Amino acid sequence: MEIKVEVGGQRLDKAVADLTALSRSLANEQIKNGQILVNGQPKKAKYTVQAGDVIYYHLPEPELVEYVAEDLPLEIVYQDRDVAVVNKPQGMVVHPSAGHTSGTLVNALLYHIKDLSGINGVLRPGIVHRIDKDTSGLLMVAKNDEAHLALAKELKEKKSLRKYWAIVHGNLPKDRGMIEAPIGRSEKDRKKQAVTAKGKPAVTRFQVLERFLEYTLVELQLETGRTHQIRVHMAYIGHPVAGDEVYGPRKTLKGHGQFLHAKTLGFSHPTTGEALEFSVDVPEIFEETLERLRNT
8 A cells, every 4th residue: 555645744653643544553563564665665663754755554454353242340230121221441442343352342241231232233232322442431232223223312312411520631710611612533633533613513511520739520511422522622621631642641640541431321211211310430540549639
């Protein structure tokens, strides 16, 4: 495969990661192995690409993704014949994909729950909505197609309740507010989302729960569900989520990724129409960090 550089100035490894489907680590590996060439010649990762350079790279064969039941620990908060609510641990990917072929929430669901909706096919059985790998908390799972359609419709109509807790950098000037800014793929880095005029409407409401010296504990409520919405919106207003390696600063709180937890989930039961609402505590690392901040 080859691609022509339009704007120079980047290191070769970063340019390859930004311009192709390769990750930066895989780009570095191919550079070391001589699989990536610039104008037909091997270069080091630190080489600064120039406008007009032609980069030759190798696109690896796609990994075989298996969808097998795995006996993984999974907290099922609620379950009936139509729907389940689970508490996804931090660090668990929701569904298998290249690079994450096992150990996902879907692998766990296939083991612990007998029936799952098939609307999303074998790729995402039962999955109505997702949260990021390093975000913990509540997810609804559909156990049949009728329930899936009803739950997805409620999400689309913005009737579901989704509240998150997050530790963010800095002190918010107001105790509550609303962030209304469209989100789409970043024009500077295709692997990121960003606030952009070309994006889709996105609304996040926030309320300050507790203030610390350099951080704030906030509750955030989603009215829309764009990819990385809370992380992008909080970074956009200058208060990125602590621990967020993608949208936040390097100097941050130590943990296992971003301090973001899907704490409360509410929706109408897809069959009975009953209003259901669930809430779970933040993970241990989250609570321990709050205690340290309180004592600072």
